[in-house]
Amino acid sequence: MSEAFTNFMAGSPLNRLSWLRPSHSFLNAVIVSPATRWILFNGGQPLVASHPGTQKRSLALLTTEDVMPLVGAGPFFGQCEQEGENSTPDVPALEAARVRGPTIVFLGLQEAETSESALPSSDFKDPHSAVEKLDGSSYFSVDVADLDENKVNAAVENTGLAKDGSTLTFLEPRAAMSSLDVRFAAIFAEARSMVDWNQRNKFCPACGSPVYSLWAGWKLGCTSLLPWADNTDRKPCPSGRGLNNFSHPRTDPVVIMLAIDESGEKILLGRNKKFPGRFYSALAGFVEPGESFEDAVKREMWEEAGVKVWDIRYHSGQPWPYPANLMIGYYATADSSAPIRTDLDNELEDARWYTREEVLAVLRHARGTINNDSEPPFKIPSPTAIAGVLIQHWAEGKGKIQLDAGASATTAKAFE
Missing domain, CATH: 3.90.79.10 (Nucleoside Triphosphate Pyrophosphohydrolase)
Incomplete structure (x- = not known):
């Protein structure tokens, strides 16, 4: 065909800003924006909203305030050994890292139609001022399968959507597809694949140590490479050699x-x-x-x-x-x-x-x-x-x- 057909779940509207995934200063700034939205999963099942007075269902798009009880307090990225401590930008092993709490995945930015796409990284030297200039909504996803069920239920019941009368349910993903429009089908495809990859890969393929999240959910590092790791009487993990054999998402x-x-x-x-x-x-x-x-x-x-x-x-x-x-x-x-x-x-x-x-x-x-x-x-x-x-x-x-x-x-x- 002279031009490929765009299928359902393809044609994502998000600018993934992949060059900014290592920047925890940018991510920590954009995550608290009022325009930021979250897609919640539980064991790969998306949270779906049934809206009052209609037969329609859609992905439940939550605010950062809605998910705070589940993801914990900041810093969300660039975490250090001590809770509440933020890493400096010059530590590669801690680039947008999460060493505690459920893994958060940065999906990208849905820019307004008047915005220029593929913004150059030079526009983000000062992340906080750059976030103020952004015209659109950033999207994140998280899977809460490892959290206490009562805690998850309480957080879901206390969301803005639930208070407005919507019924929120974690739904089998293929069944949830029928609730998606073209735009959110593509965002859903990215989000589900990413949370699934993070949920299924818990250990370093090189030495078997537990892994931790880097690059806002887009890379996994061996915990033996953390600056405070105790590696007494053990061989260095092969993943720390050369360019570092980190685990990356697969397709x-x-x-x-x-x-x-x-x-x-x-x-x-x-x-x-x-x-x-x-x-x-x-x-x-x-x-x-x-x-x-x-x-x-x-x-x-x-x-x-x-x-x-x-x-x-x-x-x-x-x-x-x-x-x-x-x-x-x-x-x-x-x-x-x-x-x-x-x-x-x-x-x-x-x-x-x-x-x-x-x-x-x-x-x-x-x-x-x-x-x-x-x-x-x-x-x-x-x-x-x-x-x-x-x-x-x-x-x-x-x-x-x-x-x-x-x-x-x-x-x-x-x-x-």
């Missing part, structure tokens, strides 16, 4: 693809053994070490369905925060007359070719545009998932795909 790439037959009128869909009844989707799989995205498409199509593909074309990508995947969407060409095999990796219960008319009928049924009380013959993903987008765009002929010389002209015509 796991997953290819997800539709095989289109040479006529351009059929696509291959599969049914995973874990899927609910009659649900079919695009095939997908993790990219393995030493593999390009295109290599992964070929391998996964063969392993799952015994199908050889060629003319692999990129469509778009989608962050998928369960916990930290990046779905990379492709179309490919295949021979629909060749046999299908699901006995290689035994991941699929079934795989079959569907015609354009069959898929369009399911789409019309899902949208309620056909007068039919019966169930559709099969179900497909919603357009909030990239699999649903790939299927819908093919069925409706949306988007032009660049094809190699060997590809069918009929396929090319289907996307004009």
Whole structure:
């Protein structure tokens, strides 16, 4: 495609200000701004608000005052051995560090439409005056799974939203997706992946010591490297050598693809053994070490369905925060007359070719545009998932795909 499609949970509106993550002076100043908002999680479940007098739900956007009982008193970043003491800027092991309290993640700044984006770091030499000039809202997230349940419940009940009559609930994240608009879906994707990474990584991969938070939740350091650490009779942690082997957040790439037959009128869909009844989707799989995205498409199509593909074309990508995947969407060409095999990796219960008319009928049924009380013959993903987008765009002929010389002209015509 000449221009990638922006999927749900992509297209973040935040300026992440990544060069300012090490600056605890900036972060400590911006965190107390009245415009700052927080996304709260409990074991990866976001706090969702049901608003009085409506059927609508949304992410519960809390103020710093709301979360103070949960995150503790300042300094929030650049903490030292003694509580209340703030580190000097010249100690790398304490750059925006939190050595006590739940990990706080700085997500970024949503600037007003009139603001210039990607502000240069020279504008932030004086963090306090810079914060006063900021035109927008900063976002932070925190997961309270390790805190006392009664303490969490009391804090939630005492938030401004709860006092205004909203019902606040920690909701299963996939169910919460239906409550999100496009803007907050992208912020949610970043926040959930980051709090999950911090919650699941508690120990140094080099020596097994506990880790602590650096760079406002974007880096983990070994506690043996703290200036006050007692390392008597122990070998230095390998993470302290050279450039320091700190742990950084990870993203796991997953290819997800539709095989289109040479006529351009059929696509291959599969049914995973874990899927609910009659649900079919695009095939997908993790990219393995030493593999390009295109290599992964070929391998996964063969392993799952015994199908050889060629003319692999990129469509778009989608962050998928369960916990930290990046779905990379492709179309490919295949021979629909060749046999299908699901006995290689035994991941699929079934795989079959569907015609354009069959898929369009399911789409019309899902949208309620056909007068039919019966169930559709099969179900497909919603357009909030990239699999649903790939299927819908093919069925409706949306988007032009660049094809190699060997590809069918009929396929090319289907996307004009």
